[in-house]
Amino acid sequence: MDTDDALLLFVAGLVGGILNAVAGGGGLVAFPALVLTGVGGTVANAINMVALWPGNLASLAAYRLDFTPHLRSLLPPAIAIMAGGWLGTHLMLSTPSGVFFHLVPYLLLLATATLAAGPLLNRWLLASPVALGKWQEGSMRVGGMALVGIYGGYFGAGLGIFVLAILSVSDQRPVGATNALKVALVFCNNGVAAITYILSGLLLWPQTLIMLAGAVLGGYGGAYYSRRINPRLLRWLIIGAASLLTVYFFACLH
Numbered sequence: 001m002d003t004d005d006a007l008l009l010f011v012a013g014l015v016g017g018i019l020n021a022v023a024g025g026g027g028l029v030a031f032p033a034l035v036l037t038g039v040g041g042t043v044a045n046a047i048n049m050v051a052l053w054p055g056n057l058a059s060l061a062a063y064r065l066d067f068t069p070h071l072r073s074l075l076p077p078a079i080a081i082m083a084g085g086w087l088g089t090h091l092m093l094s095t096p097s098g099v100f101f102h103l104v105p106y107l108l109l110l111a112t113a114t115l116a117a118g119p120l121l122n123r124w125l126l127a128s129p130v131a132l133g134k135w136q137e138g139s140m141r142v143g144g145m146a147l148v149g150i151y152g153g154y155f156g157a158g159l160g161i162f163v164l165a166i167l168s169v170s171d172q173r174p175v176g177a178t179n180a181l182k183v184a185l186v187f188c189n190n191g192v193a194a195i196t197y198i199l200s201g202l203l204l205w206p207q208t209l210i211m212l213a214g215a216v217l218g219g220y221g222g223a224y225y226s227r228r229i230n231p232r233l234l235r236w237l238i239i240g241a242a243s244l245l246t247v248y249f250f251a252c253l254h
Contacts, residue, residue, distance in 0.1 A: 005037040006210050013211035017055040017218025022234055025115050026052050026218075027157035028108065028242040030211060032249075041101045043204060045092060046197040049156060051211035053194040055219025056187045062223050066180030074181060077145040078188045081163070084149020085189040089196040092154045105249040111157035112242040115235065141166060145185065152189040153196075160186050 012033030016026030027048050034044035067074060092100070144166035152159040164182045197203060 001037065001206055006206075008033055008037060009207055009211045010214040013051055013214025014218040015214075016052050016211075017215035017220075018222035019218075019234065019238060020052060020055050020215075021058055021219050021222030025111075025157065025235070025238040025242065026055070026215075027155075028111060028115070028238060028245070030215070031157065032108075032245045034207065034211070035104075035249075037207070039204065039207060040097050041104055042092065042095065042097045043202055045100070045155065046200070046202045047204065047208045047211060049190060050194045050197050050203060051208055052215050053187075053190045054212060055215045055222075056183070056190055058219040058223035059183050060187050063180035063183050066177055067184045070177060070181060074184060077141050077181075078185060080142045081145040081149035081152065081185050081189045082192045084146040084151075085153035085192040086196060088150040088153025088155075089193045090153075091150070093196075093200055093202070102253060105246055105253060107155045107157070108242065108246040108249060111155070112239060112246055114158035114161045115242070116239050117161075149189050152186070153193045156190065156193065159189065 012030045016030040018026075019029060020026035030052055031044055031048040034047055035041060039047065095103075145163070148159060148162040148166065151162065160182055163185050164178065167178045167181055
């Protein structure tokens with residue numbers, strides 16, 4: 001790893017941390033940067049998860065007053081999404097590197113489309129609440145979190161949109177509380193995945209620590225200045241950049 005690669009990884013971590021604190025989608029910047037510096041797809045995915053996870057702490061701290069009253073109801077979906085994250089991470093570790101390389105463009109496409117459609121989906125869900133019984137709500141919430149947790153452990157970009165969609169259908173809470181629960185559940189999923197990747201011995205620590213340093217600074221700065229940043233503009237900038245990267249990775253397959 002030369003100086004240019006180190007600088008790119010630090011900046012990618014910085015930007016990824018800011019994005020996750022403000023609008024989400026940081027992995028759509030950090031993961032391609034790792035691949036472009038020559039890191040293999042499977043290892044890049046592991047580094048991306050570990051390096052960006054500490055930045056989630058800033059968002060979690062910012063929402064602590066919103067989700068604290070709901071800690072009891074948070075436990076079952078948290079266990080489910082962590083179990084899914086553990087399974088997804090082990091599926092990733094068992095996926096041959098060549099196979100994962102061919103999956104990357106499709107995973108990026110899914111994450112980019114999810115990020116683009118997220119606000120529209122959430123408005124539709126909130127405008128069309130589904131009448132469910134208490135048992136049905138709980139079952140949908142736990143089962144849904146287990147499923148999206150698998151995706152979160154395997155790749156993870158755009159996970160927050162999936163979590164928010166499930167909560168919007170299965171949980172009739174105020175929007176602020178729902179968003180706080182989303183942040184907490186994503187933190188739980190990413191934490192299990194990050195710890196599993198660390199224990200696997202898969203990480204390249206120089207690249208991981210450089211990106212982690214950028215992500216911590218970005219996460220803190222993004223949380224601090226989040227009220228001054230236009231999240232809608234930022235989200236569309238992410239979508240535009242991610243779309244170009246998706247096309248690039250599809251082109252690399254041919």
